[in-house]
Amino acid sequence: MIGLGLPRGFLVTLKNFVRPAVTEQYPDRHVGLLGAAKEAGMNPFQFLIKNPGNSLKAIAGLATVPVAVKQSPRFRGNEFTFYEDRCTVCASCAKYCPLGIIEIVSVPGKIDAQEGESYKIEVFDIDIGRCMFCGLCVEACPYDALHMGTKFERSSYIRNDLVISKDELFAAEKRPSSFYRPQFEETGFDPFSEEVTDYHDAGRHERPTDEDLKRKWVDER
Amino acid sequence: MAIKTQPVTVNLGPQHPSTHGVFRMRVMFDGEEIVDVEPIFGYLHRGSEKLAEERTYTQIVTLTDRMDYVSSMLNNQAYILAVEKLAGIEPSPRGVWLRMIASELQRIASHLVATGFLLQDLGALGTPLIYAMRERENILDLFEIICGARITNSYLRPGGVFMDAPQEFWPALDRGLSDIVNTLDELEEYLSGNEIVFSRTKGTAVLSPELLINASITGPMLRASGVDWDLRHRNPYDYYEKIKFERKLHTASDNYARYWVRVQEARESVKIIRQCIDQIEPGPVRPSFDDVPRLLRPPAGDAYAAIEGSKGELGFYLVSDGGIAPYRMHVRSSSLINLTLLRDMLIGGQFGDLFVTFGSVDLNMGEVDR
Structure with missing residues (x-):
């Protein structure tokens, strides 16, 4: 032959020349008039009348729309999700980290008549500038307080900005990844569209009902 | 009229795009002919073996990802087998099946990379590489579904894997496998009959089987010379004895044979994965933490376990002194050992075949230097 x-x-x-491209445009892609109108949520004529400037831009090929990257819910991203109420400051995560980049300092906290003594978190720093997102800290957490995040856009020009402090961790969006958290997968939780704000829902055990609590804390005593 | 020329020494690398990383060669040319080659490596040395001595057995899994970074699942598998042998762990059946599927997928990805870059070195700039990388991308998407990471997976744990595959993985895997077969068909139609590929790769860098065996070369390089040596068949680890697959052999032992063996092996891997899907059984994916705690303390002793990696025999030798970290870890990296015959392959060859031959070894500098 x-x-x-x-x-x-x-x-x-030649066959591949006419195949649809697999390249994903990120962070945004160029659209024409139709795409820009669809993004604004109106039909093209409406868009043309209401936004003549943007329409001209779109016709000239300069309009862009943001693109969301397709990710798996198990994605190990760098915005850690943390539930303060679930954490007992046992520092399992810090001990299990291969690089030792988690710093935890605790102080004696309140004494609750029902739950006993507890510790308060003084420092909880994760230096994600050195983190390799292996997820071993999340795997080690016995109370499901720490979860991997699903976001990845956290680049910075300053190295110190890459240290996630306690306040930042508490205030971060609660979009946990389902990495090593099968409870999220069982309920079909999608971190890209919903949040888990209540710390009760983040655990791997079922949330106790009021009757359960009454039986445990009132009837059996 | 023959022109008499003086030999010229040329320094290639370490920052050269065709050296597959940071590899340096001092080559002496006489005209177009290669007279002498001196490989120099160590530019990517990160001390993984030493770092392992101060990490626990689970934490070392993350180090093995970074050795051969285009086949991290296979590295994980080799390391985990060594740990299981050292600590006497009985793995969970479902975990073993899952890690076999993952490692065979990784083998396909690695062979696709090897084929793509071999053609890139031949001068086919871009096109075959992009076709191969497009398919590898699908495999990396499967890894993201199953373990959350694309390259540095750290999926395996002593006794199995850390988490079962989610529901959406199985239809995606089925789709991915038929895509892989299509891509391999395409690659073969594109390249296996191509006269330019023939004239550039056939008959170059021929090595005799005796020399290969004496230099303890393994993997596709050895099978391209007609020696039937595959650890999955000779010394079955995991559940490979329950799997039927053909060992594809070529007798020419030149650059084309190495390319051919890799493509055929990727096809066999697809068949292996299909058999794994048929035979996988429900159950836990790792033993309970009572049997295999997170902080392993294997008894004092040593263990060596090897797998058929994508580049050859990949072995981990672990010595334990009874503590939480290994006393010593040694990696038998196939890339480094396959590189030892570089002089025999190159000397007497042409300048144009230098990087083709180098690419046909399919080495990975992350594994050579560790």
């Missing part, structure tokens, strides 16, 4: 190999190869490249 000498002589046929090259044309057959070119046929393959």
Whole structure:
């Protein structure tokens, strides 16, 4: 078959030439008038009348719309999700981290008549500038307080900005990844559209009902 | 009229795009002919073996990801097998099946990278590489579904894997496998009959089987010379004895044979994964923490476990003194050992074949230097 190999190869490249591209445009892609109108949520004529400037831009090919990257819910991202109420400051995460980048300092906290003594978190720093997102800290957490996040856009020009402090961790969006957290997968939780704000729902055990609590704390005593 | 020329020494690398990382060669040319080659490596040395001595057995899994960074699942598997042998752990059946599926997927990805970059070195700039990388991208998406990371997976744990595959993984895997077969068909139609590929790769860098065996070369390089040596068949680890697959052999032992063996092996891997899907059984994916605690303390002793990696025999040797960290870890990295015959392959060859031959070894500097 000498002589046929090259044309057959070119046929393959020709086939691929007309195939839809697999390149994902990120962070945004260029759209025409139709795409810009769809993004604004109106039909093209409406868009043309209401936003003549943007329409001209879109016709000239300068309009862009943001693109969300397709991710798996198990994605190990860098915005850690943390539930303060679930944490007992046992520092399992800090001990299990291969690089030792989690710093925890605790102080004696309140004494509750029902729950006993508890510790308060004084420092909880995660240096994600050195983190490799192996997820071992999340795997080690016995109370499901620490979860991997699903976001990844946290680049910075300053190295110190990459240290997630306690306040930042508490205030971060509660969009936990389902990495090592099968309870989220069982309920079909999608971190890209919903949040888990209540710390009761983040655990791997079922949330106790009021009757359960009454039986445990009132009837059995 | 023959022109007499003087040999010229040229320094190639370490920052050269065709050296697959940071590899340096001091090459002496006489005209177009290669007279002498001196490989120099160590530019990517990160001390993984030493770092392992101060990490617990689970934490070392993250280090093995970074050794051969295009086949991290296979590295995980080799390391975990060594730990299981050292600590006497009985793995969970479902975990073993899952890690076999993951490692075979990784083997396909690695062979696709090897094929793509071999053609890139041949001068086919871009096109075959992009076709191969497009398919690898699908495999990396599967890894993201199953373990949350694309390259540095850290999926395996002593006794199995850390988490079961989610529901959406199985249809995605089924779709991915038929895509892989299509891509391999396409690659073969594109390249296996191509006269330019023939004229550039056939008959170059021929090595005799005796020399390969004496230099303890393994993997596709050895099978391209007709030696039937595959650890999955010779010394079955995991559940490979329950799997039927063909060992594809080529007898020419040149650059084309190495390329051919890799593509055929990727096809066999697809068949292996299909058999794994048929035979996988429900159950836990790792033993309970009562049997295999997170902080392993294996008894004092040593263990060596090897797998058939994508580049050859990949072995981990662990010595334990009874503590939480290994006393010593040694990696038998196939890339480094396959590189030892570089002089025999290159000397006497042409300048144009230098990087093609280098690419056909399919080495990974992360594994050579560790």
